Amino acid sequence: MQTRSPGAQISPKSALAYTDSFVARHIGPTVEEVQQMLSALGLSSLEDLIDQTVPAAIHLGRPLKLGEPLSEYEVLAQLQAIASQNQVFRSFIGMGYHNCITPPLIQRNILENPGWYTQYTPYQAEIAQGRLEALLNFQTLVGDLTGLEIANASLLDEGTAAAEAMTMSYGLAKNKAKAFFVSSLCHPQTIQILKTRAEPLGIRVLIGDHRTFTFHESVCGVLLQYPATDGAIYDYRAFIEAAHQAGALVTVAADLLSLTLLTPPGALGADIAVGNTQRFGVPMGYGGPHAAYFATKDAYKRQIPGRIVGVSKDIRGQPALRLALQTREQHIRRDKATSNICTAQVLLAVMASMYAVYHGPSGLKNIATRIHHLTTVLAEGLHHLGYQTGDAPFFDTLRVELGVRPLAEILEAAEAQRINLRIYDDGTLGITLDETTGATDLLDLFQIFAGEESLPFTLDTLSEGVDFAYGPALARTSSYLTHPVFNRYHSETELLRYLHRLQAKDLSLTTSMIPLGSCTMKLNATAEMVPVTWPEFGGIHPFAPVSQTRGYQTLFQQLEGWLAEITGFAGISLQPNAGSQGEYTGLLVIRRYHQNRSEGHRTVCLIPQSAHGTNPASAVMAGMRVVPVACDRQGNIDLTDLQTKAEQHSAELAALMVTYPSTHGVFETSIREVCAIVHAHGGQVYMDGANLNAQVGVCRPGDFGADVCHLNLHKTFCIPHGGGGPGMGPIGVASHLVPFLPSHPVVAVGGGVQAIGAVSAAPWGSASILPISWVYIALMGAEGLARATEVAILSANYIAHRLQPYYPVLYRGQSGLVAHECILDLRTLKATTGIEVEDVAKRLMDYGYHAPTISWPVAGTMMVEPTESESKAELDRFCDAMIAIRQEMAQIETGQLDRHDNPLKNAPHTAHSLITGDWVHPYTREQAAYPAPWTREHKFWPSVGRIDNVYGDRNLVCSCAGMEAYS
CATH class of the missing domain: 3.40.640.10 (Type I PLP-dependent aspartate aminotransferase-like (Major domain))
Known part of the structure; x- marks a missing residue:
């Protein structure tokens, strides 16, 4: 039998290290519990388990060359030393990334809060209402500011969102053209991503100046930047009309904050708007993660990529939220799909939406107005110093033509001030201001361009007589963010309570195990998360x-x-x-x-x-x-x-x-x-x-x-x-x-x-979250990582062993064991009980658990993955819950419970359903709400009853609306 890596059997010496190290805090079962679980399986050691589970031909047979594990203190000290090598300059680079201020309330209560960051995708909507509401706020924010009718719950970044818009345009275009026009004034990273995406699909990307492009050949769509990458703002109405006449769809990549002041893309005639919400309170993080947005017309709601949160109703007729239309991962059309996106940037979209709630419409407009005013003053000062910045209107970005001083001298002066500017290919410079820019920054910028000479003006004199207003063709006149959620929670007390009300509606790893097959919902240790908000990682522009x-x-x-x-x-x-x-x-x-x-x-x-x-x-x-x-x-x-x-x-x-x-x-x-x-x-x-x-x-x-x-x-x-x-x-x-x-x-x-x-x-x-994985590997070391794998496999087999008498395990390896997950077969129970796998999923909520993955990869089954982080006590509680649910089904089989009116068919049970009106069910309130002993000690209450998904898709509402929308 092939030898295994060290640590398969736990020696007294390694047991001591295992008890005292981070490895013991990451791995749930203790040394003694590991032995108990092995004994239940008839195995003598972890080595025996792995030899019987993993084919001998692929065993590694040696420890990984990663070194010994370090303590949390040692790892964070090492990482701090690494982070200190980063130099956080003041960034005026722009290109879709901006310094911003993360309100401390949002940083502490969302970004740094495991109640928000350890949640799973909201496929079980009844226990995800808080996050879904925050995402509905996000969709409303995007729809209102872009002037389009429907938005999704975020995409990965602006460049890939633009690529999704291109492929959507290609699929929808009636002219069947295989060319796509891209303005040369789009961000260069976006242009490159479009080229990458287009080539395998046979789409030709035509790059040019929208002011001279004449649609001499058919194109399926066009992409415009608003404001342009060099800051210029164009009135695209005539070009968009020409594109529509040529049968093309129009996508506008827009700066969302600028749309508080500028005519929105929808009013310009755009079919799609894409962009990034990074400057809505999310640190630059050397590139991510950030929530991109995607908005379009209602006519295209069936083609929109990614996830959409929609409003439906629960079993009692109360408003309830869930993922609407195609939820991609569960219902993806495989090789017929127009997109492979099965994810979003939920945590960052929640932050962006709460940034808008925090500031409200007037606060956002004030931020944008201040940035624009400072940029206007900057332009005036540069003109006084002899520099040209172009004639087009701008929002926050200027393109500066040189001549007064050589480029090298300006860059040297900027570096001395620890300032980064954008350098264009033609030798001009770009300056983008943001929420953090102040008077001192302007004075430093002026001095960089003035050289050794004293400034011939003051900020006050520059501001005198300057017209900050946009002309009627560009100025926004429509209202936005009128829903009460954006106008109600402006005191910290009110917003803090709102955030915690939403958090309380969501089941996360802070509540219980989330045993999802294929999703590995393991511990996200605090020590791993701490560096994410260090300024040395969060404050750097991706193109520094x-x-x-x-x-x-x-x-x-x-x-x-x-x-x-x-x-x-x-x-x-x-x-x-x-x-x-x-x-x-x-x-x-x-x-x-x-x-x-x-x-x-x-x-x-x-x-x-x-x-x-x-x-x-x-x-x-x-x-x-x-x-x-x-x-x-x-x-x-x-x-x-x-x-x-x-x-x-x-x-x-x-x-x-x-x-x-x-x-x-x-x-x-x-x-x-x-x-x-x-x-x-x-x-x-x-x-x-x-x-x-x-x-x-x-x-x-x-x-x-x-x-x-x-x-x-x-x-x-x-x-x-x-x-x-x-x-x-x-x-x-x-x-x-x-x-x-x-x-x-x-x-x-x-x-x-x-x-x-x-x-x-x-x-x-998404560079700023890579320290999480770095810390994890450094904390675990070679032996810890191997042991985590072994215990993950052990935990899955322990669950399979305990549940086999009640739910057959569908697939096993040659030795009769499973890998790190197992599939429970519930299909035969439908005939004897009328119970569907979804009924079991909903009933688990009453026991305080998120359901395993249901009906994938086999319809009518549950795929369970416990991970190595869950204790034996938690594994046993989950098994006890599943066994108790099987016993409830047995009561249906014997006629003790009604086939149609029973705890499974009516699950989940909300507090409201228990205390309101007469109890008409043939089982007790106690059986409904407190089916297991631990639910009396700590009860997680689903905030809504079972949701009617069909109703929601037939009556699609995907933004905050008045109650009449739910009628």
Whole structure:
């Protein structure tokens, strides 16, 4: 039997370290409880468990080369030393990123609050009403300011939102044109992302000046920047009208804060508006995470990408919120999907929405007005100093033509003042002001351009006689944010209470275990989260000179090295800022590899029928044709079918997408053979990293045949889910694919001349949350990471063992064990009880639990993933709840409970339903509300009853509205 890495069996010495270290705080079961769980399974040690679970052929057989774990104090001290290498200059770079002020109330009570950042995606809406309300506020904010009828609950960043707009325009355009016009005055990172997205889809990106473009050829859509990247504001009405006459849809990428003063895109005639809400109280963070926005006309609500929060009603007719229309991950149309986005930036969208609630419409307008006034004064002063800034109106950005002083002298003076300016390709300079800009900043800027000479003016004299107003063609006249939520909570007391009322409506990891298969809802330790709000990480512009970001570069290099060692890959790209983006990026790298070998005709992607729905969607986005591969009765890839399909498409085979352990929660013993078959026919193996928490320290995808793998840092490496985002999806690649890793048009990253283009707006994606994973790995060390994997697998098998007599486990490995998750089969119960899997999910809320993943990958089942962070007591409580629910179903089978009026069909039970009106059900209030002993000690109350999703989709309301909208 192959040897395992150290720590599989716990010696007295390691037990002492295990008790005293962070590892013991991260891993829920104690040493004694681990032995109890092993004994229940008939196993003698963790080594025995892993040997029987993981195929011997892929065992790592050695400890990871990561060193010993450190204490929380030691890790934070080391990271502080790294962070201190970053230089936080005053940024006037702009390009869609701005300094801003995060209200302390929002920082402490949302960003730093585990009650907000440990929530899961709101698929179980009855226990997610607080976050859904905050997202509805976000959608209202975006819809009001853009002047469009419907907005989604956020996207990943402005560049990828623009790419989604392009593909949506391509799908909707009646002229069927395969060209898309992009104004050359859009942000350069956005232009690059559009090029990356367009190429595999066969869309030609035409870049030019909107003032001279004449629609001499058909285009499916256009993208305009408002204000432009150099600050100029244009009245786009005539151009938009011409685009519409040519059959094109128009997208405007707009600065949301500027729209408090400027005519909104909807009033200009735009069909779609995209942008970033970063300056609404979210730190720059060297590029993210930030909540992008996407708004469009009501006519296109069925095509809008991502998630939408909508208003429906619950079983009692009360207003209730839920994800409306397509919720992508649950109902994605696989290879027919127009987008692979199954995520959002929920935590950041909540922050942005609460920033708007905090300031209200007048407060936001005051901030924008002050910024514009300061920019106008800046322009006046520069004119007095002999510089030109152009004739077009502006909001917060000026493009400065030089001539009075050489560029090198100005940049040297700026560096001496610790100020960053934007440098355009033509040698002009850009200056963007923001919420944090004050009088001192203006004086410093003036002195930089004046040189040694004294300033010939004062700020007061510059302000005299200046017209700050916009002309009638540009000035906003429509109202916005009139809903009471944006006008009610302006005292700190009121807003604090509002935030906590919303938080109390949401079940998070602060309440109980969230046992979601494929989602790995593990501990997000406080020590991991603390560095996120350090100014050395949060206060840096993503396009600051690399010389000022030595700390970040050190962190990136170390994290990339650790992830490469953990996965067995030669290179890592940290740029993809979601798992879906990692999938897409990995396939683009494979595509470029084939093209570089003059085999661009390889476009077939083999995907098992059990695959995650984003897999086929990502393949299509990467220009590939999906061919499904069958699974056998055990849920494994059917090797015969794989061999047949590989041979059939041998000449055009590009890739196989495979999840490991499988989507069915099993270590397939044939994984090396699967990879070998694909390689034998010239293809590459892409591995979905959703289940990497079962591999770390035990086996490495790079060793057993994978060429690419995306890593969900928000699953395996402790970045919290944040209510449905942020996430990070970096990719690891084998050595032959390193030259093709993503590049960036502003900051040099990636594989070089052969690299694919940018896939995210920022060079290193959502950089400010990467310290979370760095801290986690440093705290755990090689032995701790391996033990976490072992205990995760143990916990899943313990649950499978306890629940097997009540709910059959659908798939098991050859030894009868599962991997880190198990699928419970509830399908036969429908016939005997009338109970659906959804009824069990809702009843679990009464017991204080979030349901496991339901009806995926098999309809009528539950997929349970406990993670290593949950104690044995919590695992037992969850099992007790599931067993008690099965006993309630047994009472239905024997006629003790009514088939239609029972605790499961009526779940969840709210406090309101128990105390209002007559109790007409044939079971007691006590049985409804307090079905288990622990619910008497601490009761989590769902705030609404079961929600009518069909009603919500038929009567779609996706913004804050008066009560008449709910009638």
